[in-house]
Amino acid sequence: AQSVAQPEDQVNVAEGNPLTVKCTYSVSGNPYLFWYVQYPNRGLQFLLKYITGDNLVKGSYGFEAEFNKSQTSFHLKKPSALVSDSALYFCAVNNDYKLSFGAGTTVTVRA
Protein backbone atom coordinates (compact mmCIF):
# COMPACT_ATOMS: atom_id res chain seq x y z
CA ALA A 1 0.00 0.00 0.00
CA GLN A 2 1.12 3.56 -0.57
CA SER A 3 0.06 6.81 1.00
CA VAL A 4 0.81 10.50 1.04
CA ALA A 5 0.39 12.85 4.00
CA GLN A 6 0.19 16.60 3.90
CA PRO A 7 0.11 17.50 7.59
CA GLU A 8 -1.03 21.09 7.14
CA ASP A 9 -4.50 21.91 5.82
CA GLN A 10 -3.52 25.55 5.44
CA VAL A 11 -0.35 27.59 5.15
CA ASN A 12 -0.43 31.36 5.42
CA VAL A 13 2.56 33.54 4.54
CA ALA A 14 3.24 37.15 3.71
CA GLU A 15 4.27 38.08 0.21
CA GLY A 16 8.03 37.99 -0.17
CA ASN A 17 8.51 35.46 2.61
CA PRO A 18 9.63 31.86 2.07
CA LEU A 19 6.91 29.31 1.47
CA THR A 20 7.10 25.66 2.50
CA VAL A 21 4.40 23.04 1.97
CA LYS A 22 5.11 19.73 3.67
CA CYS A 23 4.65 16.24 2.28
CA THR A 24 5.59 12.81 3.57
CA TYR A 25 4.99 9.51 1.84
CA SER A 26 4.91 5.80 2.41
CA VAL A 27 5.59 3.41 -0.44
CA SER A 28 7.44 0.18 -1.08
CA GLY A 29 10.31 0.49 -3.48
CA ASN A 30 11.57 3.67 -5.07
CA PRO A 31 8.96 6.38 -5.30
CA TYR A 32 8.17 8.77 -8.08
CA LEU A 33 7.00 11.99 -6.40
CA PHE A 34 5.05 14.90 -7.83
CA TRP A 35 3.62 18.27 -6.85
CA TYR A 36 0.53 19.74 -8.47
CA VAL A 37 -1.28 23.05 -7.99
CA GLN A 38 -4.98 23.76 -8.39
CA TYR A 39 -6.21 27.32 -8.81
CA PRO A 40 -9.89 28.07 -8.08
CA ASN A 41 -12.20 26.51 -10.66
CA ARG A 42 -9.23 25.22 -12.63
CA GLY A 43 -7.77 21.81 -13.30
CA LEU A 44 -4.64 20.44 -11.71
CA GLN A 45 -1.35 21.72 -13.08
CA PHE A 46 1.94 19.90 -12.77
CA LEU A 47 4.69 21.77 -10.89
CA LEU A 48 7.62 19.38 -10.56
CA LYS A 49 8.68 15.80 -10.03
CA TYR A 50 11.37 13.66 -8.47
CA ILE A 51 12.29 10.49 -10.32
CA THR A 52 15.95 9.90 -9.55
CA GLY A 53 19.22 11.79 -9.22
CA ASP A 54 19.67 15.15 -7.52
CA ASN A 55 17.54 15.42 -4.40
CA LEU A 56 16.71 19.06 -5.12
CA VAL A 57 14.40 19.45 -8.08
CA LYS A 58 13.28 22.71 -9.65
CA GLY A 59 9.97 23.28 -11.34
CA SER A 60 7.56 25.84 -12.66
CA TYR A 61 6.94 29.34 -11.27
CA GLY A 62 10.09 29.32 -9.11
CA PHE A 63 9.08 26.32 -7.02
CA GLU A 64 11.49 23.64 -5.90
CA ALA A 65 11.27 20.53 -3.76
CA GLU A 66 13.72 18.45 -1.81
CA PHE A 67 13.55 14.69 -1.73
CA ASN A 68 14.71 13.23 1.59
CA LYS A 69 14.77 9.46 1.53
CA SER A 70 15.62 8.98 5.21
CA GLN A 71 12.71 11.17 6.29
CA THR A 72 10.46 9.99 3.43
CA SER A 73 9.64 13.60 2.70
CA PHE A 74 9.24 15.74 -0.38
CA HIS A 75 8.57 19.29 0.81
CA LEU A 76 7.69 22.01 -1.67
CA LYS A 77 9.46 25.35 -1.31
CA LYS A 78 9.58 28.80 -2.81
CA PRO A 79 12.10 31.35 -1.60
CA SER A 80 9.83 34.37 -2.06
CA ALA A 81 6.07 33.85 -2.24
CA LEU A 82 3.73 35.89 -4.43
CA VAL A 83 0.05 36.67 -3.87
CA SER A 84 -0.60 34.77 -7.12
CA ASP A 85 0.78 31.59 -5.50
CA SER A 86 -2.38 31.37 -3.42
CA ALA A 87 -3.92 28.05 -4.42
CA LEU A 88 -4.46 24.42 -3.38
CA TYR A 89 -1.32 22.28 -3.55
CA PHE A 90 -1.23 18.50 -3.84
CA CYS A 91 1.63 16.09 -3.32
CA ALA A 92 1.44 12.74 -5.11
CA VAL A 93 3.33 9.45 -5.15
CA ASN A 94 3.45 6.99 -8.01
CA ASN A 95 4.39 3.35 -7.57
CA ASP A 96 3.74 0.70 -10.20
CA TYR A 97 1.51 3.18 -12.03
CA LYS A 98 -0.84 3.78 -9.09
CA LEU A 99 -0.92 7.53 -8.50
CA SER A 100 -2.05 8.57 -5.01
CA PHE A 101 -2.58 12.12 -3.79
CA GLY A 102 -2.37 13.82 -0.43
CA ALA A 103 -5.37 15.67 0.96
CA GLY A 104 -4.03 19.00 -0.22
CA THR A 105 -2.76 22.16 1.44
CA THR A 106 -4.38 25.53 0.89
CA VAL A 107 -1.77 28.25 0.57
CA THR A 108 -2.74 31.85 1.18
CA VAL A 109 -0.20 34.57 0.47
CA ARG A 110 -1.21 37.94 1.88
CA ALA A 111 -0.03 41.19 0.37
Add this chain to the structure above:
Amino acid sequence: GAGVSQSPSNKVTEKGKDVELRCDPISGHTALYWYRQRLGQGLEFLIYFQGNSAPDKSGLPSDRFSAERTGESVSTLTIQRTQQEDSAVYLCASKLQENTEAFFGQGTRLTVV
Protein backbone atom coordinates in the same frame (compact mmCIF):
# COMPACT_ATOMS: atom_id res chain seq x y z
CA GLY B 1 -5.51 15.99 -28.99
CA ALA B 2 -3.63 18.74 -27.24
CA GLY B 3 -4.80 17.83 -23.78
CA VAL B 4 -7.11 15.60 -21.79
CA SER B 5 -10.69 16.32 -22.71
CA GLN B 6 -13.66 15.54 -20.50
CA SER B 7 -17.34 15.76 -21.31
CA PRO B 8 -19.74 16.99 -20.30
CA SER B 9 -18.22 19.81 -18.28
CA ASN B 10 -21.33 20.01 -16.15
CA LYS B 11 -24.08 17.48 -15.53
CA VAL B 12 -27.18 17.86 -13.41
CA THR B 13 -29.15 14.67 -12.91
CA GLU B 14 -32.01 13.46 -10.81
CA LYS B 15 -31.41 11.04 -7.98
CA GLY B 16 -31.73 7.48 -9.21
CA LYS B 17 -30.72 8.20 -12.81
CA ASP B 18 -27.64 6.74 -14.49
CA VAL B 19 -24.88 9.00 -15.83
CA GLU B 20 -21.92 8.49 -18.15
CA LEU B 21 -18.83 10.64 -18.01
CA ARG B 22 -16.34 10.63 -20.84
CA CYS B 23 -12.59 11.13 -20.96
CA ASP B 24 -10.41 11.52 -24.04
CA PRO B 25 -6.79 11.12 -22.98
CA ILE B 26 -3.74 12.52 -24.71
CA SER B 27 -2.91 10.40 -27.72
CA GLY B 28 -0.31 7.74 -26.95
CA HIS B 29 -0.73 7.89 -23.19
CA THR B 30 -0.90 4.35 -21.87
CA ALA B 31 -2.22 5.11 -18.39
CA LEU B 32 -5.57 6.70 -17.59
CA TYR B 33 -6.92 7.63 -14.15
CA TRP B 34 -10.26 8.66 -12.68
CA TYR B 35 -10.53 10.66 -9.45
CA ARG B 36 -13.37 12.20 -7.51
CA GLN B 37 -13.02 15.57 -5.81
CA ARG B 38 -15.73 16.72 -3.46
CA LEU B 39 -16.03 20.42 -2.76
CA GLY B 40 -12.96 21.67 -0.93
CA GLN B 41 -11.55 18.18 -0.59
CA GLY B 42 -8.64 16.21 -1.97
CA LEU B 43 -8.51 13.75 -4.85
CA GLU B 44 -10.10 10.40 -4.17
CA PHE B 45 -8.69 7.67 -6.41
CA LEU B 46 -11.34 5.66 -8.24
CA ILE B 47 -9.73 3.52 -10.95
CA TYR B 48 -6.83 3.38 -13.34
CA PHE B 49 -6.07 1.66 -16.61
CA GLN B 50 -2.57 0.80 -17.80
CA GLY B 51 -2.06 -0.61 -21.26
CA ASN B 52 -3.54 -4.08 -21.62
CA SER B 53 -3.34 -4.88 -17.90
CA ALA B 54 -6.45 -5.45 -15.86
CA PRO B 55 -7.63 -2.13 -14.43
CA ASP B 56 -7.07 -1.32 -10.76
CA LYS B 57 -10.63 -0.84 -9.51
CA SER B 58 -9.70 -0.68 -5.84
CA GLY B 59 -10.96 2.88 -5.38
CA LEU B 60 -14.48 2.46 -6.74
CA PRO B 61 -16.77 3.29 -3.79
CA SER B 62 -19.60 0.90 -4.65
CA ASP B 63 -20.86 -1.45 -7.35
CA ARG B 64 -22.86 1.47 -8.76
CA PHE B 65 -19.60 2.76 -10.19
CA SER B 66 -17.91 1.20 -13.22
CA ALA B 67 -15.49 2.30 -15.90
CA GLU B 68 -14.33 1.09 -19.26
CA ARG B 69 -11.53 1.98 -21.59
CA THR B 70 -11.27 1.10 -25.24
CA GLY B 71 -7.66 0.18 -25.97
CA GLU B 72 -5.53 3.20 -25.17
CA SER B 73 -8.19 5.73 -26.02
CA VAL B 74 -11.49 6.91 -24.65
CA SER B 75 -12.73 5.96 -21.20
CA THR B 76 -16.22 6.21 -19.75
CA LEU B 77 -17.10 6.30 -16.08
CA THR B 78 -20.65 5.17 -15.38
CA ILE B 79 -22.56 5.82 -12.20
CA GLN B 80 -25.79 3.92 -11.84
CA ARG B 81 -28.73 4.97 -9.65
CA THR B 82 -27.04 8.21 -8.68
CA GLN B 83 -27.23 9.43 -5.11
CA GLN B 84 -26.78 12.93 -3.72
CA GLU B 85 -23.43 11.95 -2.20
CA ASP B 86 -22.16 11.29 -5.73
CA SER B 87 -22.18 15.05 -6.34
CA ALA B 88 -18.57 16.05 -6.99
CA VAL B 89 -16.09 16.93 -9.69
CA TYR B 90 -14.85 13.86 -11.53
CA LEU B 91 -11.33 14.29 -12.85
CA CYS B 92 -9.59 12.25 -15.51
CA ALA B 93 -5.83 12.16 -16.08
CA SER B 94 -3.50 10.39 -18.46
CA LYS B 95 0.23 9.77 -18.52
CA LEU B 96 2.71 8.45 -21.01
CA GLN B 97 4.64 6.13 -18.72
CA GLU B 98 5.26 5.52 -15.05
CA ASN B 99 7.96 8.13 -14.47
CA THR B 100 6.21 10.96 -16.29
CA GLU B 101 3.70 13.42 -14.95
CA ALA B 102 -0.02 12.97 -15.36
CA PHE B 103 -2.04 15.52 -17.30
CA PHE B 104 -5.50 16.35 -16.00
CA GLY B 105 -8.69 17.31 -17.76
CA GLN B 106 -10.87 20.14 -16.53
CA GLY B 107 -13.26 17.72 -14.91
CA THR B 108 -16.98 17.01 -15.01
CA ARG B 109 -19.01 18.69 -12.27
CA LEU B 110 -21.81 16.29 -11.36
CA THR B 111 -24.76 17.53 -9.36
CA VAL B 112 -27.39 15.06 -8.21
CA VAL B 113 -30.66 16.69 -7.22
